[in-house]
Amino acid sequence: YPWPFCHDSDNFKANSSYQAHLDFVAATLPMNASASPDLFATAVVGTVPEQLWAVGLCRGDVNATACFNCLTQAFRDLQNDCSYDKGATIYYDPCMLHYSDNQQLLADDESDLPYFISYNGNVTSDQARFNGLVAELVNATAEHAAYNSTRRFATGESRAGFEPKVYSLAQCTPDLTAARCRTCLEAIISQSLDGFQNLVGGRALWINCTYRYETAPFFDGPAMVQIAPPPSSGAPAPAPTVAPSMQPTSGTPAAVAGGGGRKYSRLPSVVVAAVLAAVTALNLAACLCFWRRRRRTAEEKQTYPMYSTVAEDTDMVDSMMMDASILRAATGDFDESNKLGEGGFGAVYKGVLPDGGEVAVKRLSQGSSRGVEELKNELALVAKLRHKNVVTLVGICLEQQERLLVYEFVANRSLNLIIFDAEKRERLDWRHRHQIINGIARGLQYLHEDSQLKVVHRDLNPSNILLDANMDPKISGFGLARIVGRDQQTQAVVSQGVVGTYGYMAPEYALRGNYSVKSDAFSFGVTVLEIISGRKNSAIYNGGKPDDLLDTVWQHWEAGTVVETVDPCMDGGFPEGDVLRCIHVALLCVQGDPAARPAMSSVVMMLGGDTITLQAPSKPMIFEYYQESPENE
Numbered sequence: 081y082p083w084p085f086c087h088d089s090d091n092f093k094a095n096s097s098y099q100a101h102l103d104f105v106a107a108t109l110p111m112n113a114s115a116s117p118d119l120f121a122t123a124v125v126g127t128v129p130e131q132l133w134a135v136g137l138c139r140g141d142v143n144a145t146a147c148f149n150c151l152t153q154a155f156r157d158l159q160n161d162c163s164y165d166k167g168a169t170i171y172y173d174p175c176m177l178h179y180s181d182n183q184q185l186l187a188d189d190e191s192d193l194p195y196f197i198s199y200n201g202n203v204t205s206d207q208a209r210f211n212g213l214v215a216e217l218v219n220a221t222a223e224h225a226a227y228n229s230t231r232r233f234a235t236g237e238s239r240a241g242f243e244p245k246v247y248s249l250a251q252c253t254p255d256l257t258a259a260r261c262r263t264c265l266e267a268i269i270s271q272s273l274d275g276f277q278n279l280v281g282g283r284a285l286w287i288n289c290t291y292r293y294e295t296a297p298f299f300d301g302p303a304m305v306q307i308a309p310p311p312s313s314g315a316p317a318p319a320p321t322v323a324p325s326m327q328p329t330s331g332t333p334a335a336v337a338g339g340g341g342r343k344y345s346r347l348p349s350v351v352v353a354a355v356l357a358a359v360t361a362l363n364l365a366a367c368l369c370f371w372r373r374r375r376r377t378a379e380e381k382q383t384y385p386m387y388s389t390v391a392e393d394t395d396m397v398d399s400m401m402m403d404a405s406i407l408r409a410a411t412g413d414f415d416e417s418n419k420l421g422e423g424g425f426g427a428v429y430k431g432v433l434p435d436g437g438e439v440a441v442k443r444l445s446q447g448s449s450r451g452v453e454e455l456k457n458e459l460a461l462v463a464k465l466r467h468k469n470v471v472t473l474v475g476i477c478l479e480q481q482e483r484l485l486v487y488e489f490v491a492n493r494s495l496n497l498i499i500f501d502a503e504k505r506e507r508l509d510w511r512h513r514h515q516i517i518n519g520i521a522r523g524l525q526y527l528h529e530d531s532q533l534k535v536v537h538r539d540l541n542p543s544n545i546l547l548d549a550n551m552d553p554k555i556s557g558f559g560l561a562r563i564v565g566r567d568q569q570t571q572a573v574v575s576q577g578v579v580g581t582y583g584y585m586a587p588e589y590a591l592r593g594n595y596s597v598k599s600d601a602f603s604f605g606v607t608v609l610e611i612i613s614g615r616k617n618s619a620i621y622n623g624g625k626p627d628d629l630l631d632t633v634w635q636h637w638e639a640g641t642v643v644e645t646v647d648p649c650m651d652g653g654f655p656e657g658d659v660l661r662c663i664h665v666a667l668l669c670v671q672g673d674p675a676a677r678p679a680m681s682s683v684v685m686m687l688g689g690d691t692i693t694l695q696a697p698s699k700p701m702i703f704e705y706y707q708e709s710p711e712n713e
């Protein structure tokens with residue numbers, strides 16, 4: 081160890097957004113993974129094409145400190161070994177890290193995955209019984225990891241009575257369903273185990289799942305699965321069939337391999353093995369690297385999350401179902417000219433239904449597992465929400481490969497397209513801006529406090545605020561939203577990674593994965609300051625110097641010159657008292673301590689009543705990510 085794989089994907093440039101995303105994930109993911117009970121975290125940051133997706137998983141039997149150290153080291157090593165490669169994977173004994181600009185792993189029919197195998201070249205004596213024992217133990221351990229462990233982790237051992245004893249381990253990323261975990265393990269076991277016949281140790285490593293067996297103990301804690309030794313008599317096992325490319329070169333010690341930052345290019349769909357030159361040089365056991373193209377099986381298709389969603393809420397889904405043919409006709413077969421925009425999960429098209437009704441059709445990218453998760457969320461959540469300031473979902477379509485979400489058409493599209501456009505934002509006078517701020521506050525209050533559900537949006541920002549023909553705002557983009565307990569006052573913690581948009585994430589969410597209605601309040605505060613100033617709160621380094629709107633507004637607030645931060649486009653055409661009140665409320669929302677931020681019902685009241693006295697805000701927490709330059713890290 082370590083075994084790094086550079087994916088030979090696109091390169092990114094130093095100081096690019098992708099680099100900033102990678103730095104951010106390197107600073108947060110090890111903490112999120114080690115703090116989660118599953119020792120697992122994922123993160124999606126930024127937007128396509130600069131979006132970075134990362135997954136980190138520690139072996140189920142290591143402690144949080146070892147997990148944190150391993151993943152921290154993993155980022156360091158990959159940034160050295162695969163510097164500027166957008167996609168890379170690294171395996172250590174205690175952890176695995178993978179990042180890429182492409183989220184398509186197991187869920188993608190056509191994805192090529194770094195499928196890595198290593199084995200111990202020593203050969204056993206009673207081969208037929210040994211091979212039978214290994215196969216039984218490995219499969220039992222895989223079964224246990226998939227179906228009996230929510231962490232998708234299991235260890236196993238053979239009982240006394242046959243020498244050598246065998247020890248095994250199987251693990252999947254805990255975001256896989258039980259069935260998909262089993263499918264994944266089955267795939268790597270069936271691909272590799274034949275090649276390990278007679279060998280005293282072997283393992284296959286994949287991003288979504290891994291298994292290993294050895295004749296010496298190698299994991300901590302008692303084995304979760306035990307199997308009886310094979311009987312001494314009985315039908316002889318079939319003759320071993322060792323794949324020629326996988327035969328050990330010599331009886332070598334325990335399986336270890338090195339990859340030294342080599343670049344592996346994509347290979348043909350047939351499994352191709354390449355013995356690493358470094359193996360011989362380092363006098364280590366044989367080690368093979370496979371890139372292979374997988375076809376999703378019928379069984380995997382059945383376990384695709386979308387289908388279980390449909391089964392869960394059939395009545396609601398049925399009533400909203402629309403024909404793909406109608407939506408195709410409505411959008412001119414998803415013609416480019418009807419494209420309204422593109423989000424992280426697919427493009428959005430304007431459509432006109434046969435009755436003349438205008439709709440916006442979100443077409444989720446095919447094969448994106450994130451897209452399916454988003455769809456699940458949207459179905460379960462948005463369909464139940466009804467508020468003037470929340471976008472309405474009017475239909476859905478799940479036909480063959482199409483996954484379409486149909487919304488009411490919101491004429492002026494998203495706020496970011498106006499507020500950050502030098503010309504268009506001149507159209508937004510103070511009356512409009514005030515109306516937008518109030519509308520967002522009311523929509524958020526509804527989500528947090530008044531709907532049947534208690535919803536934390538988690539990705540509130542101007543690209544998720546749509547403006548109707550009257551410039552009334554509607555909150556959209558519920559793909560990352562979460563329902564939290566109605567009485568939940570405290571914060572929930574993401575176990576599967578921080579997702580959201582830079583510059584709007586509350587520090588406790590970005591750094592520790594804690595989200596709550598108060599992390600939405602933070603995003604609201606940032607959005608309000610952007611609406612008033614017409615400036616983006618850039619979390620990306622600007623020539624090595626942080627360009628932070630919160631900091632700028634705070635400096636002016638303290639100096640008593642905060643009116644200078646108001647968008648010059650408005651040319652002084654605003655009542656100063658109203659503007660100051662809005663900035664004051666926004667500063668209360670971006671305070672570092674979540675408990676000090678007001679609830680949205682208070683925000684609505686504070687915005688509406690000039691008789692209410694407001695508390696003095698404390699300095700916003702501008703978290704370190706903004707303050708350090710990448711060179712210092």
Ligand SMILES: Nc1ncnc2c1ncn2[C@@H]1O[C@H](COP(=O)(O)OP(=O)(O)OP(=O)(O)O)[C@@H](O)[C@H]1O
Pocket residue numbers: 127420421422423424425426427428440442471487488489490491493494497539543544546556557559
């Ligand atoms: N209901 C709608 N009516 C009109 N335009 C819309 C509607 N929904 C989305 N759009 C337009 O399409 C763009 C893409 O929307 P989408 O919700 O997919 O992306 P996003 O919010 O920018 O990103 P993400 O989904 O990654 O959060 C929006 O920025 C907006 O301009």
